[in-house]
Amino acid sequence: MNDYFKKLQGGIFVLVKRNETLKYYFSENSMFLIDDWESEIINGTYFDELNKYEIPFDKIYLSIKFLKNDMTTEEFDKMINWKMPQLIIDFDKKKLINNFYDQALEDRIPENWDGSFIENRNDFLQLIPEKMNYWK
Incomplete structure (x- = not known):
């Protein structure tokens, strides 16, 4: 596995929309307990903290492309399963969509x-715009 993914352990990939801009982040799920960060979201300091965890799309796309060319299809399919987005947070529409089975993040939002929780991974991934599909 390439070094880029070795450092991405113990967290989840999250697609965030803010000010009509989409970006990926990777962090522990506690960073995405939106109700715990409500005042920081309102005053903007949450986004300063969140930016520390940004994963530039071109970096992850090229890393995936490299791995895809360097692995068998079976190895790649097993690896990519753990590198997929599991949460979508839209700060513009105040909406969180969860596919992370381990915690009900959809319940950890302001009033x-x-x-919402979408159990089926394929249904969840269909909500992500094509231009942000680094795994394809």
């Missing part, structure tokens, strides 16, 4: 937010 004026909409949270």
Whole structure:
């Protein structure tokens, strides 16, 4: 496995939309307990902290492409399963969509937010715009 992914352990990939801009982040799930960060979200300091965990799309896309060319299809399919987004947070629409089975993050949102859980991974991934599909 390439070195880029070795450092991405013990967290989840999250697609975040803010000010009509989509970005990926990788962090422990506690970073995405939105109700715990409500005041920091309102005053903007949450985003300063979140930016520390940004994963540039081109970096992850090229890393995946390298691995895809360097692995058998079976090895790649097994590896990519652990490198997929599991959460979508839309700060513009105040919406969180969860596919992370280990914690009900969709319930950890402020009162004026909409949270949902989508169990089927393929259904969840269909919500991600094609241009952000680094795994294809």
